[in-house]
Structure formats: C-alpha cells, structure tokens
Amino acid sequence: MVQKREASALITSLAVHAMILAALFMVQYAVAQQVEDIDIETSFEERERHILDYQKDMPSETDIAVTATDLSGGQVTGETGGNATSQRMQQQLADAVTLKNPDFRVPSGPESLGLDILGDLLPVGDMNGETGVAVEGYGAAMSRLTKEFKRLMRSNRLLVVWLFDESDSMKNDQKEIRDEFHKVYEELGILRKQRKPAQKGKEILLTAVHSFGKGTTELTKPTPIENKVKAAIDKIAVDESGEENMCGAISEIVDKYSKVANRSGRRLVVIVVTDESGDDGEQFDLMLAKVKKSRAPCYILSRESIFGYPYAHIRWKDPKFGLTHWLRIHRGPETAYPEAIQYDGLHGRWDAQSAGFGPYEQVRLAKESGGIFFLLPSEEENLVTVQEHKQRKYDFDSMREYIPLLMSRQDYTAERDASTFRRTIWEVIVKLNPHLDTELQIRERWYSGDHEEFRQEGEQFFNRALRAMSMLNEAVTTLEDIKGLREKEGSTRWRANYDLALAQVLAYRVRLFQFLLAMDQHVKDFPDFKNPKNNRWSLRRRPVMLEPDEKQIKQTKVDMEELIKQQLAAEEQFRYVVYAHKGTPWAYRAQYELRQGFGMEFYEDFRDPRYDELDFELPKQ
Secondary structure, three states, X not given: OXXXXXXXXXHHHHHHHHHXXXXXXXXXXXXXXXXXXXXOOOOOOOOOOOOOOOOEEEOOOOOOOXXXXXXXXXXXXXXXXXXXXXXXXXXXXXXXXXXXXXXXXXXXXXXXXXXXXXXXXXXXXXXXXXXXXXXXXXXXXXXXXXXXXXXXXXXXXXXXXXXXXXXXXXXXXXXXXXXXXXXXXXXXXXXXXXXXXXOOOOOOEEEEEEEEOOOEEXXXXXXXXXXXXXXXXXXXXXXXXXXXXXXXXXXXXXXXXXXXXXXXXXXXXXXXXXXXXXXXXXXXXXXXXXXXXXXXXXEXXXXXXXXXXXXXXXXXXXXXXXXXXXXXEEOOOOOOXXXXXXXXXXXXXXXXXXXXXXXXXXXXXXHHHOOEEEEOOOOOOOEOOOOOHHHHOOOHHHHHHHOOOOOOHHHHHHXXXXXXXXXXXXXXXXXXXXXXXXXXXXXOOOEEOOHHHHHHXXXXXXXXXXXXXXXXXXXXXXXXXXXXXXXXXXXXXXXXXXXXXXXXXXXXXXXXXXXXXXXXXXXXXXOOOOOOOOOEEEEEEEOOOOOOOHHHHHHHOOOHHHHHHHHHHHHHHHHHHHHHOOOOHHHHHHHHHHXXXXXXXXXXXXXXXXXXXXXXXXXXX
C-alpha cells in the first residue's frame, strides 16, 4: 500500500510538473511571437558637435566686479581639430575627478541657477586649464585672475608668486599690471579685512614677486600688503644677457615655495608675465612634472605665437647713434615643432605672422596645470610684422578645426612619424630650414655700390640660388608623391600644412629664378646711383616678372615653358589655400605670398656708414 501511495504521488508530481513546463513553454512562445511582431526603430537627432573653444574673447574691464563667474577653464582634448579618438575621450572621462566624485548641491528657493551660483557649487579639484582667453588689457586679465583666486580659496588660502620676464620690451606691461593690481585686493575684499589685520600666518592671500632672465631674482618675500607688491614690480631690472629661461625660473619657484605652501596649508599659484616663449624649452618636461606634482596652477599672461615659426624680430635703436637694429626673439611656434616651411624663397622668414594661438610650451603648461593662458593684445609698436592688429584676429569658427596638438614632444613626434603623410611634410620643412642650412640664406639688402665688389657678392649668392632651386625641385617632387594621401589625412591642420607647403615650394622656384635674372642683369648693366646720397643696392619683390634672354636661359638651364607652368600652378595652389582654409593663418599666408608676387628687381638704397663703427654688442632679447 505504501508503494502504491508513493507511486501515485510520483505520478501526480510528474503530471503537475509537466503542466507547469507546458505553461512556461506557451508563455515563452507567446512572448517570442510578440517580439517578432515588434518593429524596432532607432532615430538619432542631428546635433552640431561643439568643439571646445581653444580661444575665447574677454572684454576689457575697468570697474571693480560686483559679482564673479567662478568657473574654471574649459578643457581641450589635445587632439587636432577635435578629431580625438573615442578611446582617449573615454579615458579622459574615466579619469575626471569631478565625475568620479560628484559634489553638487542644488540650492533651495526660487533663485535661478546662474553662473555665479554654479561657480560656488563647483568642486575645487584638479581640472584642465584654459588654453586661450583673449583679453583686451591687463584689467580684464586681473579681474579674471581674481575670480580664479576666489574659486581656489574655497578650499585653501593662497600663496601667489608672480614671475615677470626681465626684457626691456616688457616695461610698459609691468607698469600696467602694477596699476591694475588693486583689483585683486578690492574684488577679494581683502582691503576691508586688512583694517583688522589677520593673525600672522593666517592671511587669506600672500603674494611674492620674482623676475627672471638668465637667472631668477627675488623682489619681495610673500606678503599680504598690496603696496609692497607694487613696489616690488617697480624694482624689476632689465637683464642685459637677453636670455629668458622661463622653464628654469618656474622650476625654481616650485622648488622654493611648494613645501612652504603645503606646510602652511596654502595652495601655490604661479603667474608668469612675458612676451616671449623662452630659451630653455629643453627643460619643459622636467618643469611640468614638478608643477603637476605640486598641484600649482600656472597662469600665463603672454603674446600670441608666430605662425609655424620660432622667431620674431623687434626694432631697437642704439643709444650711441640712434640707428635701428632688428633683434631676434623667441615667439613660437604654436606646436611642439614647427609645421610650416621656415624659408621664404630667399632666406629665413621675417614675417612674424600671428598663429592665432599661444606658444606651445606656455599653452600646454596652463592646460595641464589647471591654469589659464591669457592671450594679450598685440599692438606692439616695435614688432616687425606683416599684419596690422585687426588682421591678427582670425575667425574663431574656422580656427576650431586647426587646434594644435598639446601633447609631449615625444608623443607628438611618434604620432607625426607614424604617418607617411605628416612625416614627409616634416622632412621637407627640415631640409629647407635656413637656420640649419645657412647656404640657403641669400642676402636681400645692402649689396656693394662698387661694381667689382657687387660682382663678387653676386656670384656667391647666385650659386646659392642655383643650389636652392635644385632642392626646391626635389621638394616639389616629394610633396606631389604624397598627394594621394591628403584625402586620407584626418587632421584639417595637417592638410592645411600640406596645401601651403606645396604652394610655397612651387612659388619659391620661380622667385629664385627671378633672383638669378635680376642679379645677372644688374651685373651687366650696373647703372649709376640717381641719388648721390645712396651707396648700396638692395632687392625688392614685385608682381611684375623679369623676362630672360636666350643667354640667361642657356646659362641657368631653365625651361621657360615649364617655369611659366610652375608660376601658374603656384598661384592656383595659393588661391586654393585661401579658399579651403578661409579665415585662418594658412589663408593669410597664401594671400601674403600672392600680394608679394614672384618678381625681383634691384633698387638704390642707403646704408648708414656708422653701422660699421659700432663698438658695442647689440642686446639680446
């Protein structure tokens, strides 16, 4: 009986389970049927992808601010033209302190969440800095710095160290900062608090002033007193060595003050005021590592870089004779290494054309330390430039696609050399660099007024021009060989580099041939000076071309039909650069080349004989 009852229970259990399984199967079948009947439709709303601005305009401010927008700098990915890979962007998001540890508080009440309120709610963590805030004057820069101080003061008292470069060209800038310095104390309300002096060591803001040239000079120890800071700025001397070791100076400041700031519960802030990019860039990576370890944001008040070129020239009059001299300064480039040809068809560039961005090292320092690069006004009366101030401002929307890579030089080189297209352009730039190959330098001014001396000088530079033409022929072939890779290049900036370089090497062959014709013709004719005061012959560029005679064609072995084709091809390529890269430095450079023309001619000139009587060394800048 027991076995029968157990068998009956087993059968009943099996039957129940079978019913349950059947029911589950029916449910699964029904769901499957429903899924098959569903149409899944996905739509993506088209949105403009906003690339974070590399540069922002900031209006001039003369009044003390009543409210402040305490927002730290925007973030630039460091990729060209916003073409950052999703992997790198995801890593940046994963590493972001503010996303890992959100700390937002929504205010209660009917008030709107304005920028001032939002600024007060933002955490004071490590943030990427801003790589280009354009200001109309030091007043606006000082007000923005004050807002940055307020943000940092939410978690720390501050030790701010100002570093002024000691070049003579910065004296006016130093005076402007001195006159605007009151804004910091007034906007922070420190003057009111100073009526009841804070306990020593408890001051909310301490300021130290140093200057730098070849070395670093301490002008005042950390002080809470505004007038002591102003007096220290007045004491900045001019360093006659002309060296500006910016990286060494910042490194020394971090070594000197970082531990002091930490022990006293302060945040070290470094502010650099300069009009050059510095002479010790080889120390940059070591200095940057120190800055990041100390968590010291660096704010740079500086000038825009020269487009694709390390140098600029400023006019200087000597005190003895009042003669004008052109002194070379470092003012670029905007990238880790120059991405433009350093040659202009006769010698090294002198154009001092604006890049629209700050110098690479200064911008990268501001970005990676969490500071700001302030792009100061460019009305520099002694800067030798081809652009008026209004021409030095490019179209912001256009420039977004041409943002320089802000990565280490090692990573930059690896990325550049991994691309056949980019590496080939770089090789052409290096080969045609007159600062590396001095035989590419051809004199443009002050040839002798004596026929025999002129002939000897002319022969030297005539031979240089023949060699340079041969090198340009090779460069044209090299660049045309990679033309098929242009459309595969993802960087708008590198495509622009290629387009301009190709136009230039085509044009410079024509320019050099015109130099040969002008030199040969002048040696044969050698007219007298029309103005008896003049004593030298100089070259100038012009749109009108010289026509060679048969003897000249035979001597130079130039195919005129081919040369005309090259001229037309160069002009067409320059016009393409203007069209394809409108509103950018590449377009401006192309227009500048077209305006100059490719023709050459000699004209009579005067050189003051006192240039040969100089008994002193020219200052270095």
